């Protein structure tokens with residue numbers, strides 16, 4: 001899915017933020033709740049003061065109570081008093097009862113102390129008669145919530161810090177684990193391990209980073225194949241060059257010893273021409289492989305192009321029969337005349353080359369809605385089924401025996417040589433460069449005997465390029 005990573009990040013960060021606020025809220029409430037009540041021990045002390053006040057008042061009167069209160073205020077560094085709650089009813093007779101029952105001049109000992117107020121509240125402890133109240137401003141030493149500020153700091157600063165750090169760690173891990181694999185693979189690849197792949201598509205994960213890993217795998221695939229094919233090509237090329245070079249050495253020897261200098265010079269010329277062809281073909285192949293050019297800028301008549309190639313081939317293979325079944329016109333767009341011309345020429349020459357004199361080669365061009373289909377069918381020996389794909393590989397020749405005997409073989413100058421096995425490899429790449437495809441198959445008689453090779457080429461009438 002597009003933007004999957006973005007959605008994931010939004011979800012993780014969103015959920016993390018909600019969790020953070022929720023935790024701050026819950027913990028703040030809980031801290032306040034648990035810290036806002038007077039300790040049992042202090043409650044008891046305050047109740048004892050009230051009891052003492054009541055005793056002194058009832059036994060020794062107001063003056064003794066004054067003295068005692070004075071001392072208490074001094075001792076606790078606070079304010080204290082004893083007050084009566086006299087409510088005078090003007091109307092409604094049970095008001096007094098109700099009011100006196102619930103009257104509070106200050107706060108009850110069980111009530112919560114609001115820690116966000118700086119001053120200490122007045123506590124109210126009624127005497128047993130319920131009409132007189134011992135009032136004392138809560139002494140500072142008894143004020144609850146000593147650690148309230150610390151708890152507030154922890155909840156508002158430390159908690160977000162820890163939670164956000166954890167969240168960042170999760171995000172970091174989530175992003176870094178595929179990136180680390182990518183880094184590792186890139187490093188290995190740069191050190192020459194071309195087999196390394198990330199295979200991220202095998203994981204359950206599927207986001208932009210997986211796509212990046214897939215792109216790496218794709219690049220690694222293409223590059224490693226290219227390097228392997230270039231290495232193979234280099235080794236094949238040097239192998240192929242060895243034979244003509246040996247022959248040239250021999251010709252030079254002949255020249256030095258004045259042995260048949262005309263034949264030696266012809267040999268040199270012939271081998272040099274072969275080598276030039278070989279090197280040119282190999283370079284074109286390497287170019288098509290590495291550059292993957294898009295040959296798409298020409299519009300021309302395919303029927304005419306094939307017709308010209310057939311004419312040339314008839315001239316060259318004048319003893320063969322070549323039948324061309326072509327439409328009047330076959331305009332092809334976004335293509336390359338040169339690439340197609342070389343490819344088709346190679347295939348037609350192969351067909352003529354492998355067909356005995358008495359037999360024939362047929363070229364047939366037809367058209368569908370989107371494609372031109374070109375079939376080149378010969379009546380030669382065909383190609384063993386298992387090698388039908390191999391013949392498109394560079395330097396591949398079915399007739400291996402010929403390769404083996406190459407060094408010993410005494411090729412006559414002027415004799416048509418078989419080629420280096422680059423023709424079809426080139427043809428395939430040229431046709432792919434104009435977005436077509438080429439396939440080889442054999443055609444059989446009723447008895448199942450190979451009648452010859454059939455090469456089918458499909459070409460888009462208008463090549464579409466991405």
Ligand SMILES: Nc1ncnc2c1ncn2[C@@H]1O[C@H](COP(=O)(O)OP(=O)(O)O)[C@@H](O)[C@H]1O
Pocket residue numbers: 346350351352354378380381382383391396397398399418419420421422423424425453
């Ligand atoms: N029409 C054909 N009939 C039989 N074999 C063929 C035909 N065309 C190609 N081949 C086989 O495929 C091989 C590769 O062909 P190609 O790439 O054109 O190389 P080359 O013609 O230089 O040998 C040939 O060596 C030959 O063995």
Ligand SMILES: [Mg+2]
Pocket residue numbers: 346349350419423424
């Ligand atoms: Mg050929």
